[in-house]
Amino acid sequence: EDQVTQSPEALRLQEGESSSLNCSYTVSGLRGLFWYRQDPGKGPEFLFTLYSAGEEKEKERLKATLTKKESFLHITAPKPEDSATYLCAVQARTGNQFYFGTGTSLTVIP
Amino acid sequence: NAGVTQTPKFRILKIGQSMTLQCTQDMNHNYMYWYRQDPGMGLKLIYYSVGAGITDKGEVPNGYNVSRSTTEDFPLRLELAAPSQTSVYFCASGWGASEAFFGQGTRLTVV
Numbered sequence: 001e002d003q004v005t006q007s008p009e010a011l012r013l014q015e016g017e018s019s020s021l022n023c024s025y026t027v028s029g030l031r032g033l034f035w036y037r038q039d040p041g042k043g044p045e046f047l048f049t050l051y052s053a054g055e056e057k058e059k060e061r062l063k064a065t066l067t068k069k070e071s072f073l074h075i076t077a078p079k080p081e082d083s084a085t086y087l088c089a090v091q092a093r094t095g096n097q098f099y100f101g102t103g104t105s106l107t108v109i110p
Numbered sequence: 111n112a113g114v115t116q117t118p119k120f121r122i123l124k125i126g127q128s129m130t131l132q133c134t135q136d137m138n139h140n141y142m143y144w145y146r147q148d149p150g151m152g153l154k155l156i157y158y159s160v161g162a163g164i165t166d167k168g169e170v171p172n173g174y175n176v177s178r179s180t181t182e183d184f185p186l187r188l189e190l191a192a193p194s195q196t197s198v199y200f201c202a203s204g205w206g207a208s209e210a211f212f213g214q215g216t217r218l219t220v221v
Contacts (some may be wrong), residue, residue: 004152034209043114043200043212044153087153096141096160096206097168100153 002027006088006101013108016077021104023088024070033071034098035064036087044087047073078108112136114213116201122219123191131186131216133201141206142184143168144176146197147215153200159184160206191220 003026013019025033032051036044048057050066057064061082063074073086085103092099117132135142140161145153155168159178173195175187184203188195198217204210 031207032209036212041215043202043214046209046211049209089153091207096158096166097155098143098153098210100145102150102152 002090002092002095002097002099004088004090004099004101006086006104008104009102010105011107013075013078013106015079015108015110018074018076018078020075021073021086021106022070023073023101025088025090025099027090027092027099029093031091031093033066034089034091035071035073036089038085038087038103047086075106078106080108080110082106083108114201114203114211116199116213116216118216119214120217122221123188125191125193125220127191128187128189129191129218131188131199131201131218133184133186133213134182135184135201135203135211136182137203137211138181139203139205139211140181141204141210142178143202143204143210144174144184144186145200145202146170147200148197156186156199188218193220196220 007022035047038044048064053068085105087103089098089100114135143158144156154170157176159165202210202212
């Protein structure tokens with residue numbers, strides 16, 4: 001069964017304190033792994049797509065990496081505006097569905 | 111460019127009532143999806159469509175129906191609303207083997 005687990009559930013960081021969010025997955029042939037950001041009361045906003053192990057993508061203070069079993073979202077020197085819930089999703093080669101994890105709620109304290 | 115537009119944003123229904131959640135996208139995407147999001151449970155797929163006239167069930171389809179008569183529109187119908195359908199509903203669209211773009215959501219309460 002295709003499955004996505006994110007950890008930690010919640011993370012509090014001081015402004016400037018770098019850290020990583022984890023997304024471990026089980027899927028029968030990975031088509032793609034997706035990272036989204038979700039602000040309270042809003043829909044998920046697309047951040048990155050990773051397709052193969054070893055791939056990395058960067059955007060401002062965020063960097064996503066992928067291995068055969070997990071993905072990390074590294075946050076370097078975070079700012080309060082990075083506070084949000086970060087969602088990970090996978091899509092299998094054999095289907096059309098996205099399977100989402102339950103997210104990591106990030107709070108960055110000034 | 112509006113992207114994915116959902117209406118209404120909020121709705122309160124009584125048990126047993128019916129309603130349609132509207133979703134329109136202007137990106138000419140072939141794939142469209144309906145998800146529900148409950149606290150601590152993550153996004154669960156209700157129905158999806160790979161093109162006009164084609165729909166398929168997701169993980170949690172019971173109590174819902176969809177149709178896809180045009181590329182742009184993908185309405186979600188709730189028949190005989192139940193308290194278990196209280197949730198936030200998100201519509202999304204995409205090209206299938208790539209990222210999906212989400213609307214702002216409809217917060218539905220069934221009382």
